[in-house]
Amino acid sequence: MFFRFNGISLIKIGVHVSLFGFIVTSESHTGRYSTQRRKKFPPNWRANPAGRHHFDRRGKRERMAIHHVTEAAENFTCNAYLATGDRPTLVDAGTFDGVVDTISKHTDDLEAVVLTHQHGDHIGELEGICAAFDPEVYAYADHPLRTHSPKDGDTLDIGDESFEVVFTPGHADDHISLVSETTLFSGDVVVYNDGAFEDGSFGRTDRPGQSREQLIESIGRLLEATPETVETLYAGHGDVFHGDVREVLERAQERAERREPKYPE
Numbered sequence: 001m002f003f004r005f006n007g008i009s010l011i012k013i014g015v016h017v018s019l020f021g022f023i024v025t026s027e028s029h030t031g032r033y034s035t036q037r038r039k040k041f042p043p044n045w046r047a048n049p050a051g052r053h054h055f056d057r058r059g060k061r062e063r064m065a066i067h068h069v070t071e072a073a074e075n076f077t078c079n080a081y082l083a084t085g086d087r088p089t090l091v092d093a094g095t096f097d098g099v100v101d102t103i104s105k106h107t108d109d110l111e112a113v114v115l116t117h118q119h120g121d122h123i124g125e126l127e128g129i130c131a132a133f134d135p136e137v138y139a140y141a142d143h144p145l146r147t148h149s150p151k152d153g154d155t156l157d158i159g160d161e162s163f164e165v166v167f168t169p170g171h172a173d174d175h176i177s178l179v180s181e182t183t184l185f186s187g188d189v190v191v192y193n194d195g196a197f198e199d200g201s202f203g204r205t206d207r208p209g210q211s212r213e214q215l216i217e218s219i220g221r222l223l224e225a226t227p228e229t230v231e232t233l234y235a236g237h238g239d240v241f242h243g244d245v246r247e248v249l250e251r252a253q254e255r256a257e258r259r260e261p262k263y264p265e
């Protein structure tokens with residue numbers, strides 16, 4: 001059983017029946033979410049119950065929720081996602097000119113922006129976001145606003161969770177994906193749906209500098225890095241997917257491996 005306590009703590013109480021009667025155990029979790037602590041949670045523990053917003057006692061900062069902050073855009077943009085919580089972080093910047101206002105509704109303290117890659121639809125509003133919030137900027141390839149260069153295997157704190165950086169080139173040669181115990185940000189490597197496929201698609205590789213072979217390898221690496229506990233896929237385009245994310249990755253992999261044009265003439 002989990003109880004919310006004082007607005008910030010989770011108290012776990014287990015009652016065991018033994019020969020000696022009832023033994024009550026309790027464990028409380030507060031403060032920063034560390035990798036060490038994460039390992040103690042059972043596999044079905046949910047860090048981010050979909051659609052729920054929690055506020056701490058000060059009422060200033062939400063516990064982690066993930067908001068699709070480019071949803072209201074009318075122009076072409078990638079999906080940009082704001083993870084609130086301990087370390088408010090934006091994954092991709094997008095090209096929606098209302099993105100700063102949308103972020104401001106959730107936090108005035110954006111600590112970091114992580115770019116999955118630097119195609120124009122992912123970085124258009126980066127400058128405006130940096131001017132408004134002065135966040136750290138994580139990007140694999142060079143960029144004038146970059147402050148950190150994440151490498152494959154690095155760990156990044158996003159919201160309340162710890163994410164592994166997975167280098168996933170093919171669609172773009174600077175592409176990284178981010179995976180935690182519950183969540184995958186896949187950028188344009190794997191998307192749930194697009195004009196080509198409905199339930200497991202992959203980024204285009206038909207333009208100069210792109211490679212289907214590299215992309216296929218990257219999806220394989222993503223599958224290796226994604227635990228079975230991951231239940232939400234936030235991709236750079238298309239819908240957010242809740243469910244068995246590994247199955248979506250497997251379908252995307254199988255389709256990419258056909259080596260057929262994604263968009264036949």
Ligand SMILES: [Zn+2]
Pocket residue numbers: 117119171172188
């Ligand atoms: Zn792209």
